[in-house]
Amino acid sequence: MSDTQREALRQQALAEINLLDTPPEREFDALAKVAQRMLGTGMSSITLVAPERQWFKARCGPLAAETQRAQAFCPIVFETEEPLIVADTSLDPRFATSLFVTGAPHIRYYAGVPVRVRRADGDRVTVGTLCVLDEQPRDTTPVDLELLTELASVAEALIEARTLALCAAKTAEEHRMAVERLERERRQFKRAEGMADMGSYRYDIEKRSVAWSDGVFAIHELPVGDGKPTGDIMGALLEPDRTTFRTAVMRTLDTGEPFELEADLLTAKGNDRRVRCSCEIELAKGKPAALIGLIQDITEQHRLETRLRHQARTDDLTQLANRAEFHRLLDARLHEARAANGDVGVLLIDLDGFKGVNDALGHAAGDAVLRLVADRLRSSSYERWLPARLGGDEFAVVVPTDLGRADLDRMVRRLLHDLEIVMDGQGHIARVTGTIGIAWSSEALHDRERVLRHADAALYAAKRTRKGTAQTYQLTGPPRQVA
Template sequence: MDYPLPENEAERLAELHALEILGTAPSPELDGVCALARDMLDVPCAAIGLVDRESQWFKATSGVDWEGTSRTHSFSTWTILSSDILVVPDASRDPRFTNNIYVTGAPNIRFYIGAPLALRPGLNIGTLCLWSPEPRTPSLAEIERVGHLARIIVDQFRLHEATRRTKRDLDHRRVSQSLLEMQSRELWRRQSLLAQTERLARVGGWEFDVATERLNWSDGVYRIYGLTPGFAPDQERALSHFPPEARQQFVKKFNTALRHREAFEIELPFVDAQGNHRLVRKTCQVETDGDTVVRAFGILQDITEQKEAEQRMWHMANHDALTGLPNRGLMRERLEVALRRSRRSQRYVGVLLVDLDQFKDVNDSLGHDAGDALLVEAAQRLSGCIGDADMVARLGGDEFIVLLTRMDSPTDAAVAAQHILSALSLPFNYKRTALSCRGSIGIAVAPEHGTDATTLLKNADIALYRAKGGGRGIAVEYDTRMQQATEKRIQLYARVRLALRNGEFQPYYQPKVSLRTGTIVGYEALLRWRHPRRGLLGPQEFGQIFDDADLATIIGERLLEATTRDMANWIAQGCDFGHVAINVTSSEFARGELPERVLAALDRARLARERLTIEVTETVFLGRGTDVVRNSLQALNSAGVRIALDDFGTGYASLSHLKQFPVDRIKIDRSFVHDIEHDVDDAAIVRAVIHLGQSLGIETVAEGVETPAQAAYLRANGCDYAQGFLYSKALPASRIPALMRGWDPAEVIGDGLAIGVAN
């Protein structure tokens, strides 16, 4: 269905069909109204349309030779949505009608005005509509005339309705005897309908005469009892189908009602004649004569299915559809109840927030079916780790919560967390593939870490953040220092967003020097924050902002934009700087459009592709979406952009990365270079990395070179390039041309010292 419907569509259609006018012969009076409307507004076409379920039928027309239209392309479809007159000055410019077949083709409607027709307010059965192939804006007087004509048409419809009703009344009078018979049949029909309603609703009526103690049942009550109608019931028989406790409860209520002349309603367990256990609702009203109760009456209803349906609906609303665990709402209710009880019992309540590690990797690599299987398995394992009084809930995604309601000691939560970690660490196979079910846990205990649900959940989340940041697969208990760190991190994020708006971040550039020739072959762009109060800040002051994917991506985009702009400026000044390397985070790869963004930035700055190097750490390879990272790097490398592997050998290295990913350069981490003169292990690692690069045809770059002896060692062992304070600190873009002009390669090779301008 591609057209709008009024909210009261069913009532509107009932009103239209009740008028019994659809398909009737043309009306000269209404045709005359259409002709008058054409003349009054000077338009070629007018019609009175009645809007049925799927079509519009013209009851009267002037200047129109069609019988109607489909509802899809009818302008009246929109007119009947409101009680106001619809005016369309130019249908070709109105988004509702731009593609309408009567606008794009004959009769090429441009101007349209339509007045809704309603016998009763809100039930628009049709319209008086006028149209023209020429755009125009009607005057207020013309709009009022259309409204007057619409009221005339409605009066004609009401006359038709009254005439039809009068004719029907006359027919009824002529068949008065038949009417009496019809009334008798209607009485029988209503009685049958009442009996059918009793059967469908599983309800029946009863009455009790207080003076004679006579009890009467309708057929519906007999059906609920499972008995055959016909015999006169008595109180003893009626009460015998209720269990003893329920029977006593009803008798007490009934006697109180008779004594105090009060109505009541009660739900009771019930056993029918076939031995089926049911649940019934019994109501009671009393009838009095003065101060005396003469009769009690009411209904008996079998509500078993109703209660079962309500229970199913409650379960659906309060439980996770995939795992069957309680959801966030039910967990919150149970937590608040547990906290109230703990205040009375002086016991502890523990909240364990559990996040599955690498869950997204499973979804990305094996599909959502595998992810769902992992969630179900985790739910079962968590449920197997708790007691009957505790609860496991799924909060959403790969996050669960374990609620421990009766702890004798606050340390019980940590013990339970370790038990859960052990259970999650067990192997789990899905379709012959081993999946990791491991998780990280944040712990908060009431009352130590909060006395209300909101505080406790927030602190457990803070502890979980620390657990995931601490290497995952561990449990961390909340302490107040975490809150302080969280608040500090939030403040830093807010200040960084302000700094981005103010343009306070900018790249500084540190040269890379050829250890063979002493020349500068390129630069690494290093992010600096020019803080208005604290001065120039390095990444050690704000590096944690890269944990935020959105901020990391925005900063990466700004760094790329600024770096390509600086390179273009250097070229314009005749400065041959070689290349510039920029660091790219996991967050920038996640969106999958990194190659397009990088290449577009180079094209805007009119830079050759080899002018840029992308540096990545091995944590990018180990993160989520490995295929996206590989495809992005291959696309960039194929386009001419070089790829460098940063911080090589710091603990995450895998030789397979050099085979799987397009790597042009390996950067030896400064931690190995620093003690290269004194630590034989560091020296051995550096030699091994250099030889590995030589074997694979990959260039090597040493970071953090600070002494001539370090440079000499690296040169002697075949390292290609070096960067560090020995040559220059990172400089702003404006100083790079001067550095290049004053650079003396011979001096660098001769004694390992850079010239004065470099420092």
């Protein structure tokens, strides 16, 4: 297929999802904000690329609603359908003279990955990008790229869900009613959000009295009185946030510097809230007279961001950690082990006979096997293990740092037994076992890539010997047979 034909296919797919030039939507805005916060950049966007322009479905930072396509970064990801990383735009001849580099928003760093949609024929076509940008050059780690790719998959899921809802509205009355119900619930949510979800307070330093606006009473689920609450601002905050808030207030009184923080709050009706609090000093005749600030109910936003972070870090089928989250957890354990001169054990697990389950019993049975394996890895027998699904029929585990090699060998023998699964149906029987490769971080200098290579080498050594067994990597000599 020529470049012209591929471009026409992408533009057709973009038109089919009916997303270009639509109003802001909370889910997409929250996803862009999660990408910005998790990768620590000044800007982020979910971008759709039209023939002559690029348009932002969601954006964070000093980005216009849309820009011309020429000299922009996202169209390159759109056209190549591959990730693009530019550590320093001023050093890249493709972008050094771009209007977006030499002028506002002065982009010096860019990282973007494709956002694709699946068409009726099964072909996945790029319609835009998920990207993060910054005014300062920076390096991108493999974990950053993996995280950005996982967040792009969430964007794809949001687009797919939205597209399915629109299609359903056109094909059947039942679907139309479902879409209307979703839209009604969204309007109800927006109205509820607009009902005093923010309030102000003032603490008189000399009188030691506090006054609340009506909005603060609403957040605390208290009846609005004469502005005088029965308790102080900190009384409803939960620990450790109460201590953090008190410490910040004392620092503001000492230094005059304002602060802003998020905290958990328990309302008068016993309901949990997530709030954002700010505080600064009010001066009178050059002297501190009061502490003033705002309290905003961000419960729904916090829950949505938490849910999106969970989706970005979790394998949807098994609800185990996904590959990117496994790497993050392993890096943390390796850092702890390096600091404490300890040792971390890593297991790589490959299921034997899994393809036979799919071939003989169907993919639903294969999915059931994967969920069963996940349940067994989460069982109390393997308490404090950190299991993950890396993809397909591959799993991995980080074992507790205080688990010795002899104890791990004993538990691995039990795990091999737990991974023996027999599935039957439709007149067929399929058997699945697990083969395990084990490696220890001390023999890999606590380096993630090296310890995973060691575990992988032990895994395939075990497979060559006999499937359904386990071997431990050794620096010298062949891998040691465990069971």
